Amino acid sequence: MQLAEIEQRLLALQMLPTDTIDIDDVLAIGEAVLCCWITATGAIPTDKKKEGYRLLALHRQGAKGDPSFNACRESCRELIYQVNVVKLNDGRAPAAVTMALAVAYHLCLFIGGKLTDPALGDFCCSSRPTRMESTEPAASI
Numbered sequence: 716m717q718l719a720e721i722e723q724r725l726l727a728l729q730m731l732p733t734d735t736i737d738i739d740d741v742l743a744i745g746e747a748v749l750c751c752w753i754t755a756t757g758a759i760p761t762d763k764k765k766e767g768y769r770l771l772a773l774h775r776q777g778a779k780g781d782p783s784f785n786a787c788r789e790s791c792r793e794l795i796y797q798v799n800v801v802k803l804n805d806g807r808a809p810a811a812v813t814m815a816l817a818v819a820y821h822l823c824l825f826i827g828g829k830l831t832d833p834a835l836g837d838f839c840c841s842s843r844p845t846r847m848e849s850t851e852p853a854a855s856i
Contacts, residue, residue, distance in 0.1 A: 718751045718827055725820045733812040738801040741812070742770065745794045745819045749773035752784070752826045768795055781833070787825045794818045 716724075721744060728736055728744075746769055750760040753776055765771035774791045778784040797815035801808045 716747050716751075718748070718823065718830070721747055721751070722820070722823050722827070725816060725823060729813075729816050729820070733809040734806065736812050736816070738798050738806065738812060738815060741815045741819055742794065742798045745791065745822055746770050746773055748819065748822045748826050749777055749791075752777050752829060755830055756781075770795060783833075784829070787822055790818055790822050790825070794822070 725744060728741070749770065750773065753760045753773060756777070758776065761772050761776050762769065763772045765775055770791050774784075774788055778788070794815055797811045797818060800811035801815065804811070
């Protein structure tokens with residue numbers, strides 16, 4: 716599935732009542748988003764799992780050789796968290812379904828941005844180049 720198709724699928728899902736959405740499909744969409752990035756880099760997406768989730772293994776694979784990809788690590792973890800909230804509440808967690816869709820959409824936008832500008836994510840506060848270029852000593856607490 717192409718990223719544009721994934722984005723349209725997420726937008727369509729956001730229009731549905733939350734109780735009609737299969738949360739496992741939302742997680743699979745998150746995986747498909749990361750697969751788009753991995754495929755674009757010339758690799759084959761892994762089927763392995765990390766901490767019980769393929770999404771985390773895909774994130775790890777996507778981040779190899781590209782530290783800026785770590786910018787979406789917490790989004791991957793947040794998507795898994797929201798999926799677990801829905802499952803623990805037998806699907807009766809509309810806010811968690813809505814949040815899971817929003818996070819999956821955020822991942823889609825991030826990967827779309829990375830495909831346009833591979834440096835996207837380089838300039839966050841935890842970026843090694845940013846820390847290395849700092850000439851001022853760290854403030855003492």
